[in-house]
Amino acid sequence: MAYSLEQCWHRVPGGTATAAIELARVLPNLRRDIQLIGFAGRHKTAPQDAYQPPINVEQLFLSGAALYESSMRFGFPKVEQATGQVDLLHCTSIIPFASKSKMVATIHDLAFLKYPQFFSRRGNSVFRRSLKILLERADVLLCSSQSTLEDCAEYGFSRDRLEHVPLGVVAPMVMTSRDQVKTRYKLPDEYLLFVGTLEPRKNLSQLIDALEILGDSVPDLVVVGSTGWGDVPEAENLTSKTKMRVHFAGFVQPSDLGAIYAGAQVLCYPSLMEGFGLPILEAMSYGTPVVTSKGSSTQEVSGNAAVLVDPLNIESIAAGITQAISHKAELSQLGRKRASEMTWQATAQKTVEVYERVVQ
Structure with a gap:
């Protein structure tokens, strides 16, 4: 074949x-x-x-x-x-x-x-x-x-x-220690995480606006992913105007990505449209709570194991992140179970x- x-x-x-x-x-x-x-x-x-x-x-x-x-x-x-x-x-x-x-x-x-x-x-x-x-x-x-x-x-x-x-989803595998990854990518001690190709439909701009609402009540945002087109200059412009601290890690080797998932407080994935959304399952496999979009394949993929938000509403995204942080243990357990099924x-x-x- x-x-x-x-x-x-x-x-x-x-x-x-x-x-x-x-x-x-x-x-x-x-x-x-x-x-x-x-x-x-x-x-x-x-x-x-x-x-x-x-x-x-x-x-x-x-x-x-x-x-x-x-x-x-x-x-x-x-x-x-x-x-x-x-x-x-x-x-x-x-x-x-x-x-x-x-x-x-x-x-x-x-x-x-x-x-x-x-x-x-x-x-x-x-x-x-x-x-x-x-x-x-x-x-x-x-x-x-x-x-x-x-x-x-x-x-x-x-x-x-x-x-x-x-x-x-591949079974969880942390090949690099969290301390090594933290040093290599200059990560903060606690962070929220976004993983994906940086392109407009990933909705990174709305995510950053939502984090501006939350301010110092939530950790910094780490953005992992290669540049697609159109969104990165806009996102970098936003970070220059906001108090929210955003760290662009760029492309990360799979051997390092597991430790980054495992160390994150929440994966924030409010994409406007996905065919599937592999980062959702990847994060869940490491026990990381997930916030993602309702009414699309991301809701389908996440089952009942994620906090669902309206990706067009920054207040909804902000509330979802707060909810995920406060229900971390429960979401971690649900997420691991969901990932094991896929x-x-x-x-x-x-x-x-x-x-x-x-x-x-």
């Missing part, structure tokens, strides 16, 4: 790369008769250490934007030029690679349809064309959340082509069931 891993080489690989990597790590151990053949474009360098694929990756002769554009516009290069003949193509992101084989694609969200203002002009164009091709070409879409599945159905996909396949093994099992259905 051909398995796309081009996103591992993106400037900001993000959750789509993490999901593809973790699934690829589990699938071969689940079923010995499944042979994953990874493919990506031709790159001169390896991905960042955190996004190294766990399987061999064959190379096509194009990469990045050129590969995406050629695949969508001209239908080449076919993935089989790199992988050889396969029974199935799994596109692990919204990009529909060209192939002669049957196709399964993973869709995390359709945020570009609901919030086009939060995406670049090129991003909007690529995602919209990709979705149109998937509507014509994909046999089944694997949707990370029921919310995304409903969005795909509303777009025009028949429900027999849609499967809800939730993502999982495994990559379960994701892989549901994925295999779809593979079998499509190739029959």
Whole structure:
């Protein structure tokens, strides 16, 4: 089976790369008769250490934007030029690679349809064309959340082509001591935490406004994540005007991230829209209370184990943070239980069931 891993080489690989990597790590151990053949474009360098694929990756002769554009516009290069003949193509992101084989694609969200203002002009164009091709070409879409599945159905996909396949979370693993991490990233003794690619839909500006309301009654905010587009200058401007202390840690290696989660008072994740929201489960697995948005996939993912807030209302966000701090022990217990229910093994099992259905 051909398995796309081009996103591992993106400037900001993000959750789509993490999901593809973790699934690829589990699938071969689940079923010995499944042979994953990874493919990506031709790159001169390896991905960042955190996004190294766990399987061999064959190379096509194009990469990045050129590969995406050629695949969508001209239908080449076919993935089989790199992988050889396969029974199935799994596109692990919204990009529909060209192939002669049957196709399964993973869709995390359709945020570009609901919030086009939060995406670049090129991003909007690529995602919209990709979705149109998937509507014509994909046999089944694997949707990370029921919310995304409903969005795909509303777009025009028949429900027999849609499967809800939730993502999982890796078991807690603190590879670096808290003291080492605190020194390395200049972290305060106590802190609130935000984790995610820094882009407008993550709603960081509203979070900082909410923290301004709370003032000195709450710890500093630590922001972990690579720059997406559009939000970082705005956020830095806000921090220059506010009394709230915000620490931008940038990209953090996975070996350090566990200790940062474990040391946080609360994960603040008031995103406007997510396909899933992996940081929610990651924080819960370390017993860190979570504040996140209601009425979206983040509510679905968190179950009854998080404090839910209106992401458009800074008073609601502020009240949620206060509630999470005051109910830390209870939320920690609920969160650990919720995270234990969401495994990559379960994701892989549901994925295999779809593979079998499509190739029959």
